[in-house]
Amino acid sequence: MTTKHLPKKLRIGIVGAGGIVRQRHLPGLQALPNAQVVAVCNSRIESAQQVAKEFDISEVVGDWAEMLDRRDIDIIWIGTPPVLHAPITISALEAGKHVFCQARMAMNLREGREMLAAAQARPDLVTMLCPPPHGMKGGKFFQKLLRDGYIGELWHFRLLADRDTFSDPLAPPHWRQRTELNGINCLTLGIYAEVLQSWLGSPRRLHAQMKVSVPKREGYIVHVPDVVQVFGQWPNGVAASLEWSGVAQFPPDETLTLFGRDGTLVYNFTTDEILGARRGDKRLAPLEIPAEYVTAWTVEKDFIDAVVSGGSPEPSFETGVQYLEFTEAVNLSARGGHAVELPLP
Numbered sequence: 001m002t003t004k005h006l007p008k009k010l011r012i013g014i015v016g017a018g019g020i021v022r023q024r025h026l027p028g029l030q031a032l033p034n035a036q037v038v039a040v041c042n043s044r045i046e047s048a049q050q051v052a053k054e055f056d057i058s059e060v061v062g063d064w065a066e067m068l069d070r071r072d073i074d075i076i077w078i079g080t081p082p083v084l085h086a087p088i089t090i091s092a093l094e095a096g097k098h099v100f101c102q103a104r105m106a107m108n109l110r111e112g113r114e115m116l117a118a119a120q121a122r123p124d125l126v127t128m129l130c131p132p133p134h135g136m137k138g139g140k141f142f143q144k145l146l147r148d149g150y151i152g153e154l155w156h157f158r159l160l161a162d163r164d165t166f167s168d169p170l171a172p173p174h175w176r177q178r179t180e181l182n183g184i185n186c187l188t189l190g191i192y193a194e195v196l197q198s199w200l201g202s203p204r205r206l207h208a209q210m211k212v213s214v215p216k217r218e219g220y221i222v223h224v225p226d227v228v229q230v231f232g233q234w235p236n237g238v239a240a241s242l243e244w245s246g247v248a249q250f251p252p253d254e255t256l257t258l259f260g261r262d263g264t265l266v267y268n269f270t271t272d273e274i275l276g277a278r279r280g281d282k283r284l285a286p287l288e289i290p291a292e293y294v295t296a297w298t299v300e301k302d303f304i305d306a307v308v309s310g311g312s313p314e315p316s317f318e319t320g321v322q323y324l325e326f327t328e329a330v331n332l333s334a335r336g337g338h339a340v341e342l343p344l345p
Contacts, residue, residue, distance in 0.1 A: 010075055012074070014077045015080055016043075016080030017042055032300060048060045064076075078101045082182055086114055089127075093121070098126045098127070100127075106183065107184065115320070126307045129320045135267055138295075140295055141294075143199055156259050158259075159257075160257075161192055164250070182224060187244040193323040197319070202326070204234065206231070256269070332344075
């Protein structure tokens with residue numbers, strides 16, 4: 001299926017209708033006049049039937065592979081855990097389907113590179129990853145302030161991304177804590193790696209440590225860390241300290257703070273507020289985000305428009321490989337006890 005011979009409505013098969021698919025993607029797709037979800041497949045047939053009933057989807061499919069040979073499906077929309085991202089994506093592209101894939105891109109960097117190679121082998125097909133909502137609203141204005149020299153030369157920055165998601169030691173293991181489903185992904189490491197990559201560029205060197213605070217949950221041995229701390233070096237010698245936690249009770253807001261020669265900028269991801277102060281000011285103060293810089297969630301429309309026009313929407317698979325490289329470097333550093341230089345070979 002190429003962009004030259006498209007039906008009036010692009011027909012979509014959903015594989016994995018989890019929380020984000022039900023909360024954002026399905027409502028977004030159903031609001032588009034040129035898109036139609038025609039089939040859904042979940043790991044459990046009962047949950048797929050519930051989704052089909054809730055969103056008036058005509059067909060429930062028991063095995064995602066059954067969608068690939070169907071001529072009445074143009075797009076495979078992947079919402080499964082990362083364990084299935086690479087096999088479904090590669091198979092769908094080989095079958096001539098456009099692919100939208102949930103974040104995180106893959107289980108590890110190797111799989112991400114295989115997905116990118118499959119996409120590059122079919123340039124007539126559109127691929128896209130789900131962008132992070134973190135910083136979406138005010139990110140363009142934050143970057144403009146930085147480009148315009150609001151803080152002068154950037155000297156160092158700090159990211160705090162602490163949550164209490166896994167703070168109950170008696171809770172069962174979440175699927176995100178299962179290596180066999182999530183690979184090397186942990187916490188919001190990849191999300192913020194993608195944000196930092198977009199706003200500040202890619203790091204040159206990382207030194208990390210990780211911890212599993214609750215190593216056993218209901219008999220399951222947890223290997224996915226729930227605390228990650230990273231010291232990094234970005235281009236031009238910019239120093240960084242980054243912290244993630246899933247076991248921080250009463251956590252502070254998630255923030256990125258940039259310290260420069262002439263001032264400080266803060267993006268509060270919890271409230272989507274920007275704070276700033278320049279030399280001579282007494283304290284940080286809110287900076288209003290101009291309406292023309294506010295970015296809304298239009299992910300589903302962006303992808304469908306790209307399929308119609310043959311465009312290249314972001315985040316691309318190239319972007320995904322870059323944030324997987326960050327996550328891989330953090331894992332290599334923490335498990336090896338040494339700094340890691342980037343880019344990785």
